[in-house]
Structures are given as C-alpha cells and as structure tokens.
Amino acid sequence: MKLTKALCCALTGLLVPAFLSGCFGGGGNDNGGGNGNIPTGPLDDGDLVYDENDNIVYNGVELKMWSVTTGDDAVVQDSIIAKFNELYDGMIRVTTTHTSRYDLETLMNTTMQFDRANAPDVFFSHGSRAGEYVDKGWLLPIEPYMEKAGIAVDKDDYVEALLDASSVNGHLYGLPQDVHSAMVVYRADILEKNGLEVPSNYKELIATCEAAIDLAKAGNLWIRGENSSGIPATEWRKAPVSTAYEPFPMAYGDMWVHEFVGFTAAVQNGATFVAEDGKPAWNSDEAAEGLQVLRDFVMPSDNSENKYALTKEYGSEYDVGNAPLRMGNSIFKFLGPWEYAKDLTEYGRLLSDDGGADNIGTMTVSNLFAKDTTKEYANKIKGEGHAFMLMETVTSRTKQCAAMVFADWMVNNAGVEWAKRGHLPSLKSVENSSEYRDDPAYAQYISKWGSCDDYVVMPSTKYYSYVDKYFKDSVQQAMSSQFKNSAVKSILQQKYDDCVGYIDLYA
Amino acid sequence: MKPVRTTTLREYAFKREKLNNRARSAGSLAFFFGPYFICFIMFFAFPLVLGLIMSMSSFTSNSVYPAEFVGFSNFKTVFTNPVMIKDFWSSVWYTIRFALIIVPLCIIIPLALAMLINLKPPGYKIFRACIYLPGIFPLTATGLILLRMFSYHNGFINALFDISVDWFGQTGTAWFMVGLFCIWGGIGGNFIIFCAGLENVDKSLYEASGIDGASPWKRFLYVTLPGIKPQLVMCIFTSLCGYMNLYGQNYILLSNTPDQDSVMTAVFRIQNMLLGSSRSYGYVAAMGIILGLIIAAISAVQMIATKERQGGNKRVSAFVDWKKSQ
Structure with a gap:
C-alpha cells in the first residue's frame, strides 16, 4: 500500500511540472501569429563588418542549406554549389543536406519546434509552399536582407507567377530559381x-x-x-x-x-x-x-x-x-x-x-x-518552382546577407546545367543569355519544353x-x-x- | 540532567539489519522496477496525460504546444461538425465492421491450424515454421509482395486465373485484400499461442471423454476450448485491440485506391488530419481519446462476455457439499 502511494506521489511529482512547463505556449515559437517576422524599418547593421570600400566582409561564413532535391538533381545541385564555394572560398561556404519532399517538411517541422539551433539557414523548397511556411513562422521576408546585402531584385526579370507564388501579403519570402513540370x-x-x-x-x-x-x-x-x-x-x-x-x-x-x-x-x-x-x-x-x-x-x-x-x-x-x-x-x-x-x-x-x-x-x-x-x-x-528561402532562425546579419548573396548567385548562375534537369530558369535574362541558348542541349531538348513564361504555379496560400x-x-x-x-x-x-x-x- | 538513552547491542543490531534490509529492498526495487517505471512515465503516462491536455486545447499554426484551454469544445466538434461526422465517424464505423469480421477469422484460422499441428503429422515443425513465417517479415515487405501478386495488369494472380480485377482499386476488393494481408501476416502470433495452449490441455480428459463416447466435436467443445480458454481470451483481446488500431496495412495497400474515404480506418484518418499546420492537433487528440474509449468499451464487453462464470463453481461446491453429507 505504501509502495503504491509512493509511486503515485512520484508519478504526480514528475508529471505536473512537466505539463506546467510544456503546455500552453511554453517553448513555442511566437512570432506574431504566423505572419512572419517582418522587419518594420530599415535593418540595422547587426554584426556586419564593412571594408574601406563599404563592402560587407564575409569571413568564413558557414551556411547550412536543406534542399528538396534528391537523386541526380541533388548531384547536379551539389556541383553548382561547389562552384559557388570555390568562387567564395574563405568567405562563404554552403553545405547542403538533401531530403526527399515527402520527409522534408516533417523534418523541418520537428526541427523548428524542438531543435531550432540545428535548423538550416537556407531552405530550398517549392516556392508555392511559402505561404504555408510563413503561416508556421519559419521564414523571413528576403527583400530587406537582399537590400542590406546590396543586391537589387529586378522583379521584371523574373517570371511573375513565380514571384507571386513566393509572396505573402506583398512581401517576398523566396527567391525563385526555376520552374518544372511533366x-x-x-x-x-x-x-x-x-x-x-x-x-x-x-x-x-x-x-x-x-x-x-x-x-x-x-x-x-x-x-x-x-x-x-x-x-x-x-x-x-x-x-x-x-x-x-x-x-x-x-x-x-x-x-x-x-x-x-x-x-x-x-x-x-x-x-x-x-x-x-x-x-x-x-x-x-x-x-x-x-x-x-x-x-x-x-x-x-x-x-x-x-x-x-x-x-x-x-x-x-x-x-x-x-x-x-x-x-x-x-x-x-x-x-x-x-x-x-x-x-x-x-x-x-x-x-x-x-x-x-x-x-x-x-x-x-x-x-x-x-x-x-x-x-x-x-x-x-x-509547374512547380524551387525557391531559396531564408529561415527565421538566422539572427546573424552577416549570415542573412551571405544567404542572399548565395541565393542570388545560384539564380543567376545555375543556368543551363540546371535546365538540363528540366528546371527552366526563373530569370528571363538567364533564359535569353547566349551561354544558355548556345548549349547543344538547348536546341536538342530544353527549347522543346517551352519558356518559363508558359508555366503557371499554385499561387501563394497558407x-x-x-x-x-x-x-x-x-x-x-x-x-x-x-x-x-x-x-x-x-x-x-x-x-x-x-x-x-x-x-x-x-x- | 537528562537521562542518557542507551541502546542494547541487540536493539542496535536489529535496527541496523532493518535499515540494511530496507536499503536492499529499495535497491532491488529500483533496479528491477526503475527502467520499467521510467519507460512507463515517458511512453505511457506522459503521452496519455499530454494527449488529454491536447484534446482540451486549441493550437495555432506555428507551435505544437497548446495555445489555449478550450475544455470539451474539441470533443463537441468531433461529435457535431459535419466534416468530422462524415470523415471520422465513418472511418470508425468501417474499422469496427472490419474488426468484427477479421477478429473471428484471426482466431478460427490459427486455432484450426494449431489443432492440425497438434496432431503432430510428419514434418509438423516445418509447417509450424511456415505458418509463423509471414509474421516475422516487416509489414512493408509483406505488403509489397501482395501488391505485386495482385497487381491489376502484371499480377500473378490475375494471370493465373485469367481474370482482370483491380484488387486495390475497388472498395470491396480493397478491403478483401486488407483482410487477406491481416490473415496472412497476422495469424502467426495467435497460432503460436494456441499451439502452446493445446500442448497443455490434459490428455487424460480426451481419453476419458473418448471412453464416455464423446464425439470429436463435443471433445473440442467441452475439452479443448475450456482447456485453452485463457489463451483464447487473450488472443481475442489483443486481436481486437490491434485491428481497431489498423493503419499500416491500409496505408501500404490502399494509398492509391481512388475512394479513399471508404478505405480509411480511424487511425489512418487521424494520421491524415495532421496535414498542413498544427491547428488540427486539438481535434486529432480528441479523436484519439474517443477512439481509445471506444476500443476500451468494446474490449470491456468482450472481457465480460468471456469472463469465468461463478455459477459453475457454485454447482461444484454444492456437489462437494452433497458428497460430504453422504
């Protein structure tokens, strides 16, 4: 009898504090009702360091990206990222984890709830899903950070449907990379x-x-x-x-x-x-x-x-x-x-x-x-389009800007190699570039898949x-x-x- | 000056031994019971109470933690919301109907096989292993074998019988396939339990009943069944609980069935409702609790129905008393 009582007491003692600490918002991610953490004014410099020419100094910035690509797509993407890493050697380095589309969101959900310290900095996923991700409080709007990094987003150069798909309440949450379909x-x-x-x-x-x-x-x-x-x-x-x-x-x-x-x-x-x-x-x-x-x-x-x-x-x-x-x-x-x-x-x-x-x-x-x-x-x-998204967990201004530099480089330079995998570029300037059009693959089959402008994607919705x-x-x-x-x-x-x-x- | 309280050596030794005994008992208790207790807290008590709390809470889209206490509102919604009534309750009803069919089959078939094996025909050990074999393979592997065998256009079964049946595409045949999957992969456990139970039935009772002229059916009814009653009750209970929680079989076989609403079990539906954001968590938890209560109620009915009747003992006692009085 005494043993039973002792067990009951121990059980209650263990459970009650756990529930009180765990329930009703404790440890949750409260960032304004799922509307995204939108900066209200110009961004401060944070931990940014500038050189004498007022350029941001990127010194060994490590970026972690989770990508929805798998198989051969992942191999090609890794090879393109390797070129970026080579170009920005010593300044920015991107490491990528590839996860199937069927597991990626579950993994991200769990990470964002229980293990935010290990969340990625950049999320490469389908742009149309941005609305839902923003509702979950995962993303930051990218334009203020692009501006801070000194990158101009020429919206006229992008396929409009892709930008719309990644926008929520007029704020852009993903930089579109491509569009693909059957x-x-x-x-x-x-x-x-x-x-x-x-x-x-x-x-x-x-x-x-x-x-x-x-x-x-x-x-x-x-x-x-x-x-x-x-x-x-x-x-x-x-x-x-x-x-x-x-x-x-x-x-x-x-x-x-x-x-x-x-x-x-x-x-x-x-x-x-x-x-x-x-x-x-x-x-x-x-x-x-x-x-x-x-x-x-x-x-x-x-x-x-x-x-x-x-x-x-x-x-x-x-x-x-x-x-x-x-x-x-x-x-x-x-x-x-x-x-x-x-x-x-x-x-x-x-x-x-x-x-x-x-x-x-x-x-x-x-x-x-x-x-x-x-x-x-x-x-x-x-179609569906991939986009680079900036995670809400990234607090370092230098990392945020480095992520934007990376996304911008990828969108502008993945070009024909990425298109050979059926991912048509989101930028008209890339699609019309001689490097893209002169590749034999363009005449052989890429051109048969039409222009990015022919594609529509699911508009943004939570x-x-x-x-x-x-x-x-x-x-x-x-x-x-x-x-x-x-x-x-x-x-x-x-x-x-x-x-x-x-x-x-x-x- | 206060009197000094002295302790005799005997008292000291007694107290010391008592303390040592208590320490030993506590140590043994902690050693043997501790791991179980921790697991019980972590994987049963905590989820159960958290589930109860979740079922009485609302959730926002960006947190898995309850946002607000809403009392029994989620339960009320599960019982009154048209979408919930259509989806959840129809799934519960499909599950119950399926369980009512599959549980007897998952008792009768392994029992019959166990009785055959109990006759110990030549090579019975091989048969016994073969019957149990599908149960040790992972559900996914067994499911894929079935999918291949019963494939609409390339399946071995359709080719063998020269028929064209989309076994997984039509609701009726789809449920039949799930039943087949459950029997094929699931009877092994019950079969082994029945084999062990039959081994322990007193052979002299068969001899005595044979001498009294009991037919094989009557021997089965009055000797075998009472002899394996504990195993029978346990198998019915575990099978019922298992099939009321049916999920994996339907998920593997019927994910491509066009009428998903009619092949969804209760647990499958609950799992599907986790789609999108965490807003559904409160309702999902409420559904889980309700399903748990339904299973508990059905199990209680089954336990009561198979309970040992006191009347029999009374008659025996009366007979013993009468015998003594002679």
Missing part, C-alpha cells in the same frame, strides 16, 4: 514510319492517337522496340490485332499525372486554383472540363472528342512505367524532364543500330488538353496542403472507373466542400 516523350520513329504527325494540341493529339489505333486494328501499325520474342529492338513488326493498342498510357497513380497533368488540364481550360481568400477555387466548370478531358482519354463516351480510349485503365497501378514506350506498345508517355537525359541514353543504346536517341522526341504538355486552343490560357502548363491534396484526390476519382457514374463537377464539388470544411474548422 512533359511528353514520344516515339518519333513510330510516328514517322506510320506517316503520323507529332501533335501540337488537343485535337491533333486525339487525331494522331486514333489514327494509330485504327492502323493497329487493321493490322497495319508498324512498331518496334524491346520485346520478349527474340525480335531485335530495331526490327519493325506489326502491332498485334488481338490486343487494343494504347498510344498514350496514363494512370491516375502516376506521379506526373498526379502532380502536374491534372492541374494542367484544368488550367488549359481556364480554371484557377486559389481564391482571393486563399481557399480553393477549383470547384469550377472550367476545372471540370479539364478533368473531363482526362477522363475521356481513359473512358471515352458518346460526347467525348475521342471515340477510342487512348490508354487502358491502369486503375490503382502506381505507375505506367517505361515499358510500353520502350516496347513500342505506345507512342507517347508522360515523364519528369529531369529523367529525359536517362531516356536519351537508354534509347541511344536500345536503337543504337538505327538512329539511337534520335528515335525519341520531347515536347511540352502545352495545349494538349485545351478544348479551345484560341484562349490565352490554352498553352499554359502547371492552405496550400489542402488546396493541393483535395484537387489531386479529385483528379484520381475523375479518372477512375469506380466513379465513372459520377459527374466530374460533382466530384470536384464534394472534394471542395470537404477541403473548405477543414479549412474553416481550423480557422
């Missing part, structure tokens, strides 16, 4: 052999695909590629009549469809994503029309432009994969541009006896889902996660046979109601 890879050899045109808009895409299907049905479609029948990849053969030919395979679980194509289909038909108040705006007829286009690709109806399905239904399969295109069983596929270099290598090897990598081509998704190509938004592509997730859920359902009896508009409306329901609840 693009299309096509089998130029199959198109040419069968006398088919490379499509440039929605109607042409359907015409090309249906012509291929008709040829296949008649046993006249020539295909070639890797196969298991012992026929060399370069040898032409007729597509089998027994199985339906799928010129453009797509799955709703496919990352490209999920992240980019659904949004692009909506935007090319006039949809907007975010309303003035930051809530979703995609419960519109325009968005429904865009998703209907995708649904028709998978499940054509009497009212659809295409009479054949352009793809078989992949259902819950995560990914179409590369096999259909490689085997010649399809003509088009969606791909992240950062993987295109790999494809060039692969087809160079596969078809090395007959043209190699020239047998494939690439193009943007511009106009491919627009029912009315005369509209000004028909050629728009929904409800980003909700606006994004519920729309993606709508895309998934619109393309699923399980929901084929539900009108696309009703799917969108239901998801919109759920999304707004949660936003209002948490507000």
Whole structure:
C-alpha cells in the first residue's frame, strides 16, 4: 500500500511540472501569429563588418542549406554549389543536406519546434509552399536582407507567377530559381514510319492517337522496340490485332499525372486554383472540363472528342512505367524532364543500330488538353518552382546577407546545367543569355519544353496542403472507373466542400 | 540532567539489519522496477496525460504546444461538425465492421491450424515454421509482395486465373485484400499461442471423454476450448485491440485506391488530419481519446462476455457439499 502511494506521489511529482512547463505556449515559437517576422524599418547593421570600400566582409561564413532535391538533381545541385564555394572560398561556404519532399517538411517541422539551433539557414523548397511556411513562422521576408546585402531584385526579370507564388501579403519570402513540370516523350520513329504527325494540341493529339489505333486494328501499325520474342529492338513488326493498342498510357497513380497533368488540364481550360481568400477555387466548370478531358482519354463516351480510349485503365497501378514506350506498345508517355537525359541514353543504346536517341522526341504538355486552343490560357502548363528561402532562425546579419548573396548567385548562375534537369530558369535574362541558348542541349531538348513564361504555379496560400491534396484526390476519382457514374463537377464539388470544411474548422 | 538513552547491542543490531534490509529492498526495487517505471512515465503516462491536455486545447499554426484551454469544445466538434461526422465517424464505423469480421477469422484460422499441428503429422515443425513465417517479415515487405501478386495488369494472380480485377482499386476488393494481408501476416502470433495452449490441455480428459463416447466435436467443445480458454481470451483481446488500431496495412495497400474515404480506418484518418499546420492537433487528440474509449468499451464487453462464470463453481461446491453429507 505504501509502495503504491509512493509511486503515485512520484508519478504526480514528475508529471505536473512537466505539463506546467510544456503546455500552453511554453517553448513555442511566437512570432506574431504566423505572419512572419517582418522587419518594420530599415535593418540595422547587426554584426556586419564593412571594408574601406563599404563592402560587407564575409569571413568564413558557414551556411547550412536543406534542399528538396534528391537523386541526380541533388548531384547536379551539389556541383553548382561547389562552384559557388570555390568562387567564395574563405568567405562563404554552403553545405547542403538533401531530403526527399515527402520527409522534408516533417523534418523541418520537428526541427523548428524542438531543435531550432540545428535548423538550416537556407531552405530550398517549392516556392508555392511559402505561404504555408510563413503561416508556421519559419521564414523571413528576403527583400530587406537582399537590400542590406546590396543586391537589387529586378522583379521584371523574373517570371511573375513565380514571384507571386513566393509572396505573402506583398512581401517576398523566396527567391525563385526555376520552374518544372511533366512533359511528353514520344516515339518519333513510330510516328514517322506510320506517316503520323507529332501533335501540337488537343485535337491533333486525339487525331494522331486514333489514327494509330485504327492502323493497329487493321493490322497495319508498324512498331518496334524491346520485346520478349527474340525480335531485335530495331526490327519493325506489326502491332498485334488481338490486343487494343494504347498510344498514350496514363494512370491516375502516376506521379506526373498526379502532380502536374491534372492541374494542367484544368488550367488549359481556364480554371484557377486559389481564391482571393486563399481557399480553393477549383470547384469550377472550367476545372471540370479539364478533368473531363482526362477522363475521356481513359473512358471515352458518346460526347467525348475521342471515340477510342487512348490508354487502358491502369486503375490503382502506381505507375505506367517505361515499358510500353520502350516496347513500342505506345507512342507517347508522360515523364519528369529531369529523367529525359536517362531516356536519351537508354534509347541511344536500345536503337543504337538505327538512329539511337534520335528515335525519341520531347515536347511540352502545352495545349494538349485545351478544348479551345484560341484562349490565352490554352498553352499554359502547371509547374512547380524551387525557391531559396531564408529561415527565421538566422539572427546573424552577416549570415542573412551571405544567404542572399548565395541565393542570388545560384539564380543567376545555375543556368543551363540546371535546365538540363528540366528546371527552366526563373530569370528571363538567364533564359535569353547566349551561354544558355548556345548549349547543344538547348536546341536538342530544353527549347522543346517551352519558356518559363508558359508555366503557371499554385499561387501563394497558407492552405496550400489542402488546396493541393483535395484537387489531386479529385483528379484520381475523375479518372477512375469506380466513379465513372459520377459527374466530374460533382466530384470536384464534394472534394471542395470537404477541403473548405477543414479549412474553416481550423480557422 | 537528562537521562542518557542507551541502546542494547541487540536493539542496535536489529535496527541496523532493518535499515540494511530496507536499503536492499529499495535497491532491488529500483533496479528491477526503475527502467520499467521510467519507460512507463515517458511512453505511457506522459503521452496519455499530454494527449488529454491536447484534446482540451486549441493550437495555432506555428507551435505544437497548446495555445489555449478550450475544455470539451474539441470533443463537441468531433461529435457535431459535419466534416468530422462524415470523415471520422465513418472511418470508425468501417474499422469496427472490419474488426468484427477479421477478429473471428484471426482466431478460427490459427486455432484450426494449431489443432492440425497438434496432431503432430510428419514434418509438423516445418509447417509450424511456415505458418509463423509471414509474421516475422516487416509489414512493408509483406505488403509489397501482395501488391505485386495482385497487381491489376502484371499480377500473378490475375494471370493465373485469367481474370482482370483491380484488387486495390475497388472498395470491396480493397478491403478483401486488407483482410487477406491481416490473415496472412497476422495469424502467426495467435497460432503460436494456441499451439502452446493445446500442448497443455490434459490428455487424460480426451481419453476419458473418448471412453464416455464423446464425439470429436463435443471433445473440442467441452475439452479443448475450456482447456485453452485463457489463451483464447487473450488472443481475442489483443486481436481486437490491434485491428481497431489498423493503419499500416491500409496505408501500404490502399494509398492509391481512388475512394479513399471508404478505405480509411480511424487511425489512418487521424494520421491524415495532421496535414498542413498544427491547428488540427486539438481535434486529432480528441479523436484519439474517443477512439481509445471506444476500443476500451468494446474490449470491456468482450472481457465480460468471456469472463469465468461463478455459477459453475457454485454447482461444484454444492456437489462437494452433497458428497460430504453422504
């Protein structure tokens, strides 16, 4: 009995102080209700040291950056940063930690709550998320620090949509580096052999695909590629009549469809994503029309432009994969541009006896889902842009300025190397520079991905996660046979109601 | 002058020994109980009480610490808000329905297998290991094997039976796959417990009942089941608690199912509500508490239903008394 009492006392003694100290704001990050720590006047010099020419002295400043890039992107980014470190040797040194987009925010959240001393100085993530990050109190507005570092931000040189995405209440929280989206890879050899045109808009895409299907049905479609029948990849053969030919395979679980194509289909038909108040705006007829286009690709109806399905239904399969295109069983596929270099290598090897990598081509998704190509938004592509953001935990003025010097250098100098990975520059001056345009990769494929100006990104909203997730859920359902009896508009409306329901609840 | 209090050598030795004994007891207590006590405080008592506090608090977007005490407001919201009713309560209902189906299966199947193994056929040790094997693999690995086997276009099962079923795409088949996953990967534990229980059933009771002419079914009903009742009750309890907290199986198999609302378990829903900022934490904590209470209530019903009846003992006592009086 005594032991029980003693245990109870000990338990209470341990728990009560812990709760009292831990709860109700203790240790929390209070920086003005999540509106960001906005300086109200000119910045003081803090710990800045100037030389005789009034230039800031950077002496061994160590900057820590967390980056959302992984894999080959991370390798390229590291090589570009290595050039910066070499140039600023002894002055500024940047070390980068790469973390997958699926883990990065959780890691940052935990760090900003419990381990702020180890938070990074610079955060390289998607600019559209700045609104949410600012709401969490993670970021500083960069313009005052750019100004202090003596760097002028020429807003006219940047793609407007990218600046808007990183701005909250008129303050810029991220310096946009690039924009990227999904693009299309096509089998130029199959198109040419069968006398088919490379499509440039929605109607042409359907015409090309249906012509291929008709040829296949008649046993006249020539295909070639890797196969298991012992026929060399370069040898032409007729597509089998027994199985339906799928010129453009797509799955709703496919990352490209999920992240980019659904949004692009909506935007090319006039949809907007975010309303003035930051809530979703995609419960519109325009968005429904865009998703209907995708649904028709998978499940054509009497009212659809295409009479054949352009793809078989992949259902819950995560990914179409590369096999259909490689085997010649399809003509088009969606791909992240950062993987295109790999494809060039692969087809160079596969078809090395007959043209190699020239047998494939690439193009943007511009106009491919627009029912009315005369509209000004028909050629728009929904992308995502990376931006350099300054963390709220950086208190040293020298570090803050050094971070701005680094961000500015990266934006101006990553150029064509970064663009080869599908990340088109955010600066028009970089895009128009001779160094960028004269690179062979520009003529070969970068130019096929259009200009940064063709891209739109999700506007800034502190409800980003909700606006994004519920729309993606709508895309998934619109393309699923399980929901084929539900009108696309009703799917969108239901998801919109759920999304707004949660936003209002948490507000 | 105060009288000097003297202590006899015996008293001194007694007190000294008493103190030593206490020190030894306290030391042993601290040594054996201390680690558990610390873990209990850190991983059970603290989270539980913090969860209670969180469930009665509101949160801002930029802190994981409670901002304001709001009493039972979050609980009220969980019961009255239309979005919560639609999402959370439907998930709870899906979970309960699934548990009601899967728990009996996760008892009957391993029990049947354990009884077969208990017959000790040739190579029974290999069979025993094979049955337990899926349980030792990580959930993710087993899930990926299932995803591959039942893949819509490239799966071995669809090819074998020449069918075209999107097992993970349609709500009904998706739940079937989760059930299969639970049985495949989850019966091993119960199976081992039943094997051990069956080993301990008194063999003479089978012989006696056989001599009395009891059929195999009656032997199972009146000898086997009572003999493994403690194991049975424990397995039902742990399975019920486990499947009411179902999350990993659905997460691995059904993340690509288009109708997410109809394949979401309660814990999955709670986890999903952590999306975005920390504003949802109060509601999430309230949901966690409510789910815990629901599981506790269901478990209590199950424990009461399987409780040892006193009536049987009374009859035995009456019989013994009667026998003595003869």
